[in-house]
Amino acid sequence: MSKHEQASHRAATQEAAEALVEARRLKTARLRDKGLNPFANDVLARDGHAALSSFGEVREHHAGDRDGEGRYLREAVAKHSKRVRVAGRVIFLRSFGGGAFVRLRSWSKLPDDAQTTDPTLPSRWASEELQLYCQSKSSGDPLDGGTVLGDLGVLDEVDLGDFVEAEGTTMATQKGELSVTPDALRVITKAHRPLPTKTSFKDVESRYRQRYVDLVANKDVASVFRARTAIVSAVREYLDRRGFLEVETPTMSRIVGGALAKPFSTHHNALDLDLFLRIAPELYLKRLVVGGFERVYELARCYRNEGLSTRHNPEFTMLEYYQAYATYETLMDQTEELLRYVDRRLEERVPDGYQAFKAQRSFSLERFERLTMRALVERALDAAGLPPEAAFGVGEADAPIKEWAKLAKARGREIDWANFKKGAQKCDSRGELAFAAYEYLAEPFLTRDYRSACCTKSVPVFVIDHPLETSPLARKKDSDPSLTDRFELFVDGREICNAFSELNDPDDQAARFRAQVEKKARGAEETMDYDEDYVRALEHGMPPTAGFGMGIDRLTMILTGSASIRDVILFPLLRPEGAASPGDSEDHRG
RNA sequence: GGGUCGAUAGCUCAGUCGGUAGAGCUGCGGACUUUUAAUCCGUAGGUCCAGGGUUCGAGCCCCUGUCGACCCA
Numbered sequence: 001m002s003k004h005e006q007a008s009h010r011a012a013t014q015e016a017a018e019a020l021v022e023a024r025r026l027k028t029a030r031l032r033d034k035g036l037n038p039f040a041n042d043v044l045a046r047d048g049h050a051a052l053s054s055f056g057e058v059r060e061h062h063a064g065d066r067d068g069e070g071r072y073l074r075e076a077v078a079k080h081s082k083r084v085r086v087a088g089r090v091i092f093l094r095s096f097g098g099g100a101f102v103r104l105r106s107w108s109k110l111p112d113d114a115q116t117t118d119p120t121l122p123s124r125w126a127s128e129e130l131q132l133y134c135q136s137k138s139s140g141d142p143l144d145g146g147t148v149l150g151d152l153g154v155l156d157e158v159d160l161g162d163f164v165e166a167e168g169t170t171m172a173t174q175k176g177e178l179s180v181t182p183d184a185l186r187v188i189t190k191a192h193r194p195l196p197t198k199t200s201f202k203d204v205e206s207r208y209r210q211r212y213v214d215l216v217a218n219k220d221v222a223s224v225f226r227a228r229t230a231i232v233s234a235v236r237e238y239l240d241r242r243g244f245l246e247v248e249t250p251t252m253s254r255i256v257g258g259a260l261a262k263p264f265s266t267h268h269n270a271l272d273l274d275l276f277l278r279i280a281p282e283l284y285l286k287r288l289v290v291g292g293f294e295r296v297y298e299l300a301r302c303y304r305n306e307g308l309s310t311r312h313n314p315e316f317t318m319l320e321y322y323q324a325y326a327t328y329e330t331l332m333d334q335t336e337e338l339l340r341y342v343d344r345r346l347e348e349r350v351p352d353g354y355q356a357f358k359a360q361r362s363f364s365l366e367r368f369e370r371l372t373m374r375a376l377v378e379r380a381l382d383a384a385g386l387p388p389e390a391a392f393g394v395g396e397a398d399a400p401i402k403e404w405a406k407l408a409k410a411r412g413r414e415i416d417w418a419n420f421k422k423g424a425q426k427c428d429s430r431g432e433l434a435f436a437a438y439e440y441l442a443e444p445f446l447t448r449d450y451r452s453a454c455c456t457k458s459v460p461v462f463v464i465d466h467p468l469e470t471s472p473l474a475r476k477k478d479s480d481p482s483l484t485d486r487f488e489l490f491v492d493g494r495e496i497c498n499a500f501s502e503l504n505d506p507d508d509q510a511a512r513f514r515a516q517v518e519k520k521a522r523g524a525e526e527t528m529d530y531d532e533d534y535v536r537a538l539e540h541g542m543p544p545t546a547g548f549g550m551g552i553d554r555l556t557m558i559l560t561g562s563a564s565i566r567d568v569i570l571f572p573l574l575r576p577e578g579a580a581s582p583g584d585s586e587d588h589r590g
Numbered sequence: 591g592g593g594u595c596g597a598u599a600g601c602u603c604a605g606u607c608g609g610u611a612g613a614g615c616u617g618c619g620g621a622c623u624u625u626u627a628a629u630c631c632g633u634a635g636g637u638c639c640a641g642g643g644u645u646c647g648a649g650c651c652c653c654u655g656u657c658g659a660c661c662c663a
Contacts, residue, residue: 019635020617023618095622096628098622103626131625195616200602202601203658205658217601
């Protein structure tokens, strides 16, 4: 479809939607004709009326008026009945005979000034719903600039999605639902576009493009993003309490470093300087350790110029922290503690969503495995019934891969021999080969092979002691200089952490950078640049330090049971709306 | 990059053997004085993703393309 054709198709679709919008605009005009402001902004400013009550407050007031099943007792509510003024978005509207039910949604509870000094509050976030029961026989004083609800006339101009303000008394319906029966009601913001219907809003692309609709229409979506906030906030708490200093380091840099990935480039005009967006904050944070910030962290937005997938978004958030006088083993203990802490806080702060998240999890955080990469490969060979040479000899021209595939029987078909062989042939060191063997023989089977005692859940696995060649910033192992003091943590088969004792020998670091540069010269795409200033920093002396990185997006995916990274990023990168692909312009047609 | 599935009303989806385009919800009009996906009556709403082909006839079959989702790399 050409841009032209797409545009005209969009126009036709919009025209159809426009009819619904037009009907709502007419209501806005009618409200104005009656002297009412459909976009009122004096909700809090008016004198002579009760302060706006949050739904949580209303509910709290009647906390004792419920029966054993949580229904509100009519008599009890009537006895404690309270005059309230509430506001919220109309998410449900039903009129019948001389009455109408209007369900409002609003923020559950906001702390008052006294509570804002209490560091433990607010302990949770949620929106709540509260029902209005409007009756034509009600009467009362009009809201300033509002309308007496005598004949329910104003409800004619109310649509799903509007924001309204109502004043009235609390009551319970026959079915035991706490409600407010208003004597006055007014529209404070008219919505010109309709919300999706109750059959919901499922089209994935539309959901990502119009997240503002998604969040209103799909309740569990909102709870995933509250979970994300709870997770980030718990990570901060954990580190802050241990004396870590949160910092911000540059996202634009002349040098690509700290990880192996393709960067975005940009340009600074005044200095006429080509810059890269950071792929990791690592090298700046370690400079700070040199400078004496012995416990330091950053929740760093990083940018990698690679493809989109359910596990990759070009911008994503990474936690990195560095701790002096610690080793990667200290960090393994801390990682277990951190994950359990975050999970506990998640349960406390998003209690409703948490039950659903937990039900979806196929892993448990009760026990963590720790295994060297070598042991994992040995065990994998053993489990598949393969000889040891299968791990290292796969790249040889005469490798008997067909025989091995036959030997591996049960899992043989799942081992990706073709790519394993291709990968092995690209390796130019034994260390890289060892990593390839791990990647193809062991990693795909982590969730299957390492399970909790009850066998229904997988356990997180720390993979430790990576080969030197695949870890250019990690410290060599004292007992075996071909390996490094490093671990990666896999939860539910997905890598979420990467950590190591840091290389602080400046000459060793310079040599590793040179090896990366040579590799790039040989045509490798994902390498690090030589960072002279970083080497100079190390020459000033960095204390023995352990460093830790964790993908916040992936952590959120794992803890909330989300299948795609786009479900945990509010506004994921998408192809521009209605854009043709690069190869498809009018120029190529006719 | 490879594979699988999909695109039909504002939303969610049916569409039989190739024979005049369907439902529910939403919208609009009406009935109903405590509803919980209310119910009932009426009414409006479509460039069936685009282009080409086969055919007397294509939403349906074939080809090409676009976009999306999922799986694999």
